[in-house]
C-alpha cells in the first residue's frame with residue numbers, strides 16, 4: 119500500500135476514481151483508502167488481484183462502484199454505501215477558502231460548526247493564511263488535508279482547481295482579506311484560491327475581515343461594490359474591537375455561527391441535483407427606498423425631527439442591491455455611510471424627499487421606510503427666533519405631503535409594488551391595517567416603535583407584514599434579517615412565485 123500513488127493508476131481508472139471521490143466529497147487518496155479497507159477480505163485470497171493498483175483497477179470497473187449523482191456527507195461510512203440511493207439530496211458541500219488575516223483562527227471553529235451540521239468542508243488556504251494557522255490543524259478539523267498549491271504535481275489529492283471550483287455547492291471565503299477581495303474584483307488568478315474563485319459558477323459568500331481603515335478605504339469599498347454587482351454575497355464585517363490592540367471599528371470577521379446561518383440561508387432549498395447558481399433575483403429591477411427621519415426647520419438653527427436612525431431602510435437598500443436590483447435610496451439626515459452598489463440621494467425635508475422620489479421614478483418597487491415628519495412650520499423661515507417679552511412663540515404647523523400615499527395613487531409611473539411602513543406604539547396590527555387602506559399601498563410592514571420594542575435606533579426589529587392576503591408575523595431578528603426576508607418576498611412577488 120505504501121507504494122501506491124493515485125498517479126500510477128491507469129487514466130481511465132483515475133477518471134472514475136476522481137468522479138467517485140468527488141461525488142462522495144472525499145479526496146482520491148481517502149477514497150482509495152476506504153476502498154482498500156472495505157474490499158480487503160471480501161474475496162478469497164486466491165481470487166484477489168495481486169497489487170493495490172490492479173485491485174483498485176478491478177473494483178473501479180465494477181458497475182456498483184459508479185459514482186452517485188447526489189451525495190451527502192458520508193465520509194465516515196464504507197464506500198460501498200455511497201452506491202445506494204442517497205437519503206437526502208440536499209446541497210451540503212462547502213469549499214472554504216481561508217485567506218491571510220488574524221481572523222483565520224476563527225475559521226477552525228467555522229469548519230467544526232459546518233461539519234457538525236453535516237456539511238462536507240474542503241479547504242483551500244492561501245500562502246498568507248498559512249502564516250496564521252497551520253495546514254495541519256485545518257486538516258485535522260476538516261478531516262482532509264487543505265489544498266494550497268495551484269500546481270501540485272506531487273500531490274495525490276490532484277483534483278485541480280476546476281474541480282475544486284465546481285464540485286461544491288457554495289464557496290465561503292473566511293476570512294476574506296482586502297488583498298483577496300481586490301484580486302477577485304479584478305479577475306486575478308495567480309494562486310489556487312483566486313484561480314478557484316475565477317473558475318467557479320457557484321455562489322460565493324465572503325466574510326471580510328481586516329483593519330477598519332483598510333475596510334473603509336475607498337479602494338476596498340470600490341472592490342466591494344464590484345463584487346456585490348457580480349452577485350457575490352457578504353456576511354459582516356462587524357463593528358467592534360479588533361485583534362490589534364487599541365483598534366476599534368468595522369472590520370471584525372462575522373462570528374462563525376453567523377457565517378453558518380448565511381450558508382444555510384443561501385443553500386436553503388438547493389439540492390445536489392439542482393445546486394444553487396449565483397442567483398440575482400432582482401436583477402434588472404429598479405427599487406426606490408426612502409429611509410431615515412426628515413428635519414423640518416423651525417428657524418435656521420432649530421428643526422422638528424424624530425428618532426429614526428435609517429438603519430432599516432439602509433439594510434433594505436443593501437439587501438436589494440445584493441439581490442441584483444438597481445437601488446435608489448433617498449435618505450433623510452442619518453449618521454450612516456453610503457451603502458455600496460446603491461445610488462443615494464440625501465435630503466433634509468419631507469418636501470425635498472417627495473421631489474427626489476418623483477425624480478427617481480419610474481421604478482418596479484417603492485419601499486417607504488422613512489419616518490417622514492407629518493408637519494412643517496407654515497410660512498417662510500428667514501431669521502432665528504428670538505426670545506422676547508411676548509413669551510414662547512406660537513408655531514403654526516401645516517401638513518407635509520404624504521409621499522407613500524402620493525406614489526400609491528399615481529395614475530402613471532406607479533411602481534408595481536408599493537410598500538409602506540407603519541411605525542406604531544400600540545394596536546400595531548390594527549393601525550397598520552387601517553394604514554394599508556388609507557395610503558393605498560400593496561403591503562405594509564408594521565413595527566412596534568414603542569420604547570420597549572427598541573426598534574427606533576436599535577439593530578433589531580420585530581415586524582408584521584400586512585398584505586391583502588392577511589397578516590404575517592415575522593420572528594424578532596436583526597434589521598438585516600428583516601431586510602433579506604423582505605427582499606426575498608419582493609423577488610417572489612415580482613417573479614410570480616408563491617411567497
Ligand code: CTP
Nearest residue numbers: 486487488490518519520521522538539540541
Ligand atoms: N409616510 C410618507 N409621507 C408622510 C408620512 C408618512 O411617505 N408624510 C409613509 C412612511 O414612510 C411610512 C408610512 O407612510 O411608510 C406610514 O408612516 P407613519 O409615520 O407610520 O404613519 P403616518 O401616516 O405618519 O400616520 P400616524 O403618524 O398617524 O401614525
